[in-house]
Amino acid sequence: MIRVTDTGQPIPDIEIEPIVGGYDPDPLEHGEGIGLWEVQTIIEAHGGRLSVRENSLERTVIEIALPRARQQDE
Known part of the structure; x- marks a missing residue:
């Protein structure tokens, strides 16, 4: 398991909704950056999972x- 912790700005809801909601996002509506749903697609293609454990102003x-x-x- 890999755990990434950041104390910067929280991830926008528009980036998290496809992960927790389990649906494909509208490619015309997205936040900044690569997009967690794209990262999730890559991880799922390799049999893994991505989860958001905490998303607040603190962490x-x-x-x-x-x-x-x-x-x-061999």
Whole structure:
């Protein structure tokens, strides 16, 4: 598990809604930056999950869980 904690500005609701709501966002309506829904799409494509644990003026905490890689025979 990877946990990212930031004490900057909270993530705008428009960026979080697709993650917690489980729907595809309108590409014409988005916040700044790469977009958490794009990050979530990449993580889910690899069998992982992205979750927003805390999003306040004091602190934002995002968790990323990815499955362990399978060991390949040489």
